[in-house]
Amino acid sequence: MSNKEVLLEIKNLKTYFPTRGSKIGKKNYLKAVDDVSLTIYKGETLGIVGESGSGKSTLGRTILQLVKPTEGSIIFEDNHLENLSGQTLQSFRNQMQMVFQDPFGSLNPRMKIGNIIEEPIKLQMKLSRAERKNRVKELIQKVGLSEEALNKYPHEFSGGQRQRIGIARALSINPKFIIADEPVSALDVSIQSQVLNLMMDLQEEFNLTYLFISHDLSVVKHISDRVAVMYLGRIVEIATKESLYENPLHPYTKALLSAIPVVNFEEKREEIPISGELPSNTNPPVGCAFHTRCPFAMEKCKNERPLLKVVNHNQQVACFLHDSEHKVTSETSETKKELVES
Secondary structure (H helix, E strand, O other), X not given: OOOOOEEEEEEEEEEEEEOOOOOOOOOOEEEEEEEEEEEXXXXXXXXXXXXXXXXXXXXXXHHOOOOOXXXXXXXXXXXXXXXXXXXXXXXHHOOEXXXXXXXXXXXXXXXXXXXXXXXXXXXXXXXXXXHHHHHHHHHHHHOOOOHHHHHOOHHHOOHHHHHHHHHHHHHOOOOOEEEEEOOXXXXXXXXXXXXXXXXXXXXXXXXXXXEEEOOXXXXXXXXXXXXXXXXXXXXXXXXXXXHHHXXXXXXXXXXXXXXXXXXXXXXOOOOOOOOOOOOOOXXXXXXXXXXXXXXXXXXXXXXXXXXXXXXXXXXXXXXXXXXXXXXXXXXXXXXXXXXXXX
């Protein structure tokens, strides 16, 4: 991906929330996002997967500045967003939109669909009333609904139709980047594929970049180019879709993949059992956050925190199990470099 143009870069991002019951002179924090670094390239879909409580949604909301980061940098097209506010922040936020998990809760039940889609256009774009109406009609058709839908209210539509309306609203002011937070988890399986295919068609037509958040690995596989696996506020593995599903490296990634139901029961695959519940974000384990549930945990994992490192051209992983592999890869690369130079 190094030859692609970077749209968004996140560096050492932390989002902490103070909790009740803090001692005098000392605050306790819920570490929802804990030192995350990511690069998102123009035109790609980066999937974020992990269990509930892993910090996926908070990461998305922090990028959009709906939640202020505690530390770290959010760089959109070479512009730092973390310290911006007011109209300056709004000018960049217009280029980033969100599709929410609940298609009904994200739409105003008292407004007609036409007004819901037109509202951001009216606020952010200098168009005449006729131009706005034409754009709304164009958008509702792009998402596969008829113009008749514009005069109806959200409760008159199915879940899949309401999510299409949410997508149309997100597209209304020509964003470059869309964060989709569990956009199909509330929909029937047959409708999920329709909405996913629609998003992929719109991405190609409008040259969109997606951050696609989901707990469903089969859904992420369908739409993503790369996948980042998140555990307890941290990224534990980043890889291309093909590499992650064919050769997962982190034990947590392997456990998530082994939990996906299979149709072909004769198909053999590695099963990684994990026990226990997700630890609390207010008191995360020292060292590797996953060591309390990992069947391969070593003494080192309990004391030191593994950092993301490149294992091969397509994968990065934060796991001490791959330290030796990384060393071999590095030595091989250096040897090749020396041969070329000689």
